[in-house]
Amino acid sequence: MPTNVPAVDPAVPADPGRGSAPPGGSRGRRKAPTSERAKAEARLGWWLAGPAFVIMVAVIFYPVAQAVWDSLFSYRLTAPADREFIGLRNYATILTDGVFWSALGVTALITVVTVFVELILGFILAMIMHKAIKSTRGLVRTVILVPYGIITVVSAYAWYYMFSIDSGYVNNWLSWLPGFNDELNWFAQGGTSLVVIMFSEIWKTTPFISLLLLAGLAQVPEDLSEAAAVDGANWWQRLSRVVLPNMKAAIMVAVLFRALDAFRVFDSIFIMTNGAYGTEVLSLLAYRTSIGRLEIGLGSAISVVLFLCVALIAFVAIKVFNVDLAGSKGGRK
Amino acid sequence: MRQSRPSGRHTRRLASAAVVATAALVLAGCGPAEDIPVLTWYTNPDDGGQATIAQQCTEAAGGAYRIETSILPNDAASQREQLTRRLAAGDTSMDIMSLDPPFIPELAEPGFLAPVPEDVAASTTEDTLEGAVAGATWKDNLVTVPFWANTQLLWYRESVAEEAGLNMNEPVTWDQLIEVARDQDKELGVQGARAEAMTVWLNALVESAGGHILENPEASAADVQTGLDTEAGHQAAQIISTIGQEGLGGPGLATQQENEAMLLFQGDSGSFMVNWPFVWPATNAAVEDGALPEDLPEDIGWALYPRVVEDQEPAPPLGGINLGVGAESEHPELAWEAIECIVAPEHQTEYFITNGNPPSSASAFDDPAVEEAFPMAPTIRESLELAAPRPQTPYYSEVSTAVQQRFTPPGAVDPEATPAETGQFIMEVLRGESLL
Numbered sequence: 001m002p003t004n005v006p007a008v009d010p011a012v013p014a015d016p017g018r019g020s021a022p023p024g025g026s027r028g029r030r031k032a033p034t035s036e037r038a039k040a041e042a043r044l045g046w047w048l049a050g051p052a053f054v055i056m057v058a059v060i061f062y063p064v065a066q067a068v069w070d071s072l073f074s075y076r077l078t079a080p081a082d083r084e085f086i087g088l089r090n091y092a093t094i095l096t097d098g099v100f101w102s103a104l105g106v107t108a109l110i111t112v113v114t115v116f117v118e119l120i121l122g123f124i125l126a127m128i129m130h131k132a133i134k135s136t137r138g139l140v141r142t143v144i145l146v147p148y149g150i151i152t153v154v155s156a157y158a159w160y161y162m163f164s165i166d167s168g169y170v171n172n173w174l175s176w177l178p179g180f181n182d183e184l185n186w187f188a189q190g191g192t193s194l195v196v197i198m199f200s201e202i203w204k205t206t207p208f209i210s211l212l213l214l215a216g217l218a219q220v221p222e223d224l225s226e227a228a229a230v231d232g233a234n235w236w237q238r239l240s241r242v243v244l245p246n247m248k249a250a251i252m253v254a255v256l257f258r259a260l261d262a263f264r265v266f267d268s269i270f271i272m273t274n275g276a277y278g279t280e281v282l283s284l285l286a287y288r289t290s291i292g293r294l295e296i297g298l299g300s301a302i303s304v305v306l307f308l309c310v311a312l313i314a315f316v317a318i319k320v321f322n323v324d325l326a327g328s329k330g331g332r333k
Numbered sequence: 334m335r336q337s338r339p340s341g342r343h344t345r346r347l348a349s350a351a352v353v354a355t356a357a358l359v360l361a362g363c364g365p366a367e368d369i370p371v372l373t374w375y376t377n378p379d380d381g382g383q384a385t386i387a388q389q390c391t392e393a394a395g396g397a398y399r400i401e402t403s404i405l406p407n408d409a410a411s412q413r414e415q416l417t418r419r420l421a422a423g424d425t426s427m428d429i430m431s432l433d434p435p436f437i438p439e440l441a442e443p444g445f446l447a448p449v450p451e452d453v454a455a456s457t458t459e460d461t462l463e464g465a466v467a468g469a470t471w472k473d474n475l476v477t478v479p480f481w482a483n484t485q486l487l488w489y490r491e492s493v494a495e496e497a498g499l500n501m502n503e504p505v506t507w508d509q510l511i512e513v514a515r516d517q518d519k520e521l522g523v524q525g526a527r528a529e530a531m532t533v534w535l536n537a538l539v540e541s542a543g544g545h546i547l548e549n550p551e552a553s554a555a556d557v558q559t560g561l562d563t564e565a566g567h568q569a570a571q572i573i574s575t576i577g578q579e580g581l582g583g584p585g586l587a588t589q590q591e592n593e594a595m596l597l598f599q600g601d602s603g604s605f606m607v608n609w610p611f612v613w614p615a616t617n618a619a620v621e622d623g624a625l626p627e628d629l630p631e632d633i634g635w636a637l638y639p640r641v642v643e644d645q646e647p648a649p650p651l652g653g654i655n656l657g658v659g660a661e662s663e664h665p666e667l668a669w670e671a672i673e674c675i676v677a678p679e680h681q682t683e684y685f686i687t688n689g690n691p692p693s694s695a696s697a698f699d700d701p702a703v704e705e706a707f708p709m710a711p712t713i714r715e716s717l718e719l720a721a722p723r724p725q726t727p728y729y730s731e732v733s734t735a736v737q738q739r740f741t742p743p744g745a746v747d748p749e750a751t752p753a754e755t756g757q758f759i760m761e762v763l764r765g766e767s768l769l
Binding site for chain 2: 024074076078079080081093097099102164165166183184185187188191274276278285288290291292293294295298302
């Protein structure tokens with residue numbers, strides 16, 4: 001992409017005086033010859049990174065390749081003798097079934113709603129953490145981060161018991177609301193179940209987004225805000241014209257990471273409804289097909305589709321919205 | 334950076350210590366205690382009864398083997414998942430397994446279970462109740478050994494039945510229970526959650542009406558025929574639908590399993606409940622703890638499962654646990670020997686009294702201690718003789734999940750359409766045409 005093309009050829013050291021470029025320059029040549037030292041450093045780099053690369057291939061690419069291979073078979077774990085190559089028929093079954101599209105829709109809904117709400121809340125919390133006076137800063141940050149430190153399954157149980165019709169107390173709390181039925185069984189229908197599931201997800205992971213946004217806020221130079229204030233910009237103008245544009249990379253990274261996370265939601269739904277009453281999501285469908293039904297072929301195909309969806313989200317975020325992962329780490333675009 | 338070498342004396346001392354430690358480990362590893370073969374028994378969670386029996390049988394073996402227990406997950410579906418994965422992977426530690434009867438065909442069909450030796454089959458089933466033997470059999474072969482058998486009873490509040498003028502010594506029907514709950518504004522304890530409990534309920538209703546969920550459960554996935562779109566299926570759906578739509582199962586019906594049904598029954602709106610015998614010790618324990626009123630147990634009665642058709646015997650749910658041996662076990666002979674010890678009638682009696690799980694052996698019911706702890710033991714025994722198993726098919730898990738998806742929430746069941754739709758759905762799933 002044009003904006004990403006570096007202005008300077010990275011092969012040419014920024015400072016010719018300290019690098020290995022031949023003295024006097026080399027007009028007309030695009031690349032300077034690589035010195036022995038640079039070659040040695042490159043070799044060392046490969047030796048250092050090589051084992052990690054091999055391990056990555058072993059633990060990530062091998063299972064993915066195995067899943068792709070298995071997805072081409074009709075294969076049930078308890079009937080190994082009936083294993084049969086069926087090409088892309090598993091994918092045809094999946095893509096023509098309403099259960100898949102419903103699960104995809106619920107997954108997308110949870111992703112969009114939770115990420116949007118978390119972004120707003122996370123930004124507010126990041127501002128609070130950023131502006132908290134020095135003496136209380138540690139305490140404020142700790143308090144805000146507590147939910148993120150709780151294991152997801154534990155938090156899911158906590159929310160389940162809060163809203164459960166047998167042991168829950170939320171109905172008691174809300175009974176004063178006009179029109180509220182205090183015999184509401186939250187987990188007996190899709191709408192209310194999803195509300196609780198999304199509440200728990202938002203409660204659990206907003207601190208994650210706020211932490212990323214706090215890092216982004218800390219990167220915005222104070223002098224820019226001060227200059228804008230001197231020029232007469234009000235609070236909203238300073239926020240929208242100075243702060244937000246300068247932390248765009250941090251915001252996009254937060255959205256990308258959290259969207260990928262939300263798209264793979266599993267624990268909360270597994271505990272609260274186990275996919276009942278319209279709360280089925282893709283990861284749960286893949287789990288139930290592979291592990292519950294032991295249909296390895298069909299389950300692998302769903303996992304591959306889930307993997308492609310996640311890859312698509314990452315691709316769209318990085319290419320279309322132009323997320324610069326390096327930029328968020330303090331580099332400049 | 335190179336570190337300075339330790340002095341010679343220090344090295345020798347370290348080496349001597351290492352030799353002594355290694356020798357100790359080797360000697361410990363070769364000691365006589367380790368010569369005893371260890372049998373792993375994968376147990377479903379209970380109140381510690383299986384661990385006690387394991388210890389007793391280890392002592393009785395006199396050093397021939399040692400049984401170690403390994404606890405499986407809580408619910409039956411998760412237990413099945415773990416056992417199946419391990420068996421499919423050829424795990425050699427699957428010496429003894431506590432198996433839920435509906436999942437046995439799925440493990441027997443691909444040959445994951447070691448065959449039961451004829452003498453073991455004869456000695457462990459000579460006085461076993463018929464339903465329990467049926468649940469341990471696949472394609473006319475005994476593939477597991479019954480350990481304990483379970484069934485559901487109709488539990489009722491004496492005060493409610495009395496006010497309604499019902500004679501509980503006579504058979505009662507679901508229609509009568511529905512009528513009483515309506516008239517007295519009470520709630521019925523049934524299991525309407527999207528879980529295995531729903532299949533248990535539906536199967537009992539269909540079987541009580543003279544039908545079957547699957548007409549030919551032993552057939553291959555492509556040839557299975559369902560029996561839901563029948564008079565029996567429609568009658569069963571009508572009962573579930575009425576209770577769901579009229580709110581007779583309480584506001585929590587759509588998420589209610591056995592434990593929640595028990596809590597409902599113990600409360601002020603309790604009237605009738607279909608449930609396993611565990612509710613009796615659980616209620617008494619809650620009374621002892623002061624969580625429930627002292628006079629509650631006196632108000633609780635029990636009877637055979639309610640009828641769907643007035644002049645037709647009910648077919649109560651059949652549960653329990655059977656014991657199987659993995660085909661890849663390294664000690665199958667010892668495992669069968671241990672199983673003979675485990676299922677001895679005296680162990681079944683003790684297990685019933687201490688853990689509340691009824692025996693599969695008829696003679697175990699004859700122990701006077703049983704009736705003392707469980708005054709309803711004769712009713713349980715009678716119920717076990719009438720009980721009908723859930724469809725015995727290698728595809729049970731899929732059939733059950735399909736049933737659960739279509740028959741929940743109970744309020745959304747349409748007596749006219751749901752049985753036919755469910756039958757169609759089951760066949761599509763088994764033929765690989767639909768996701769589940």
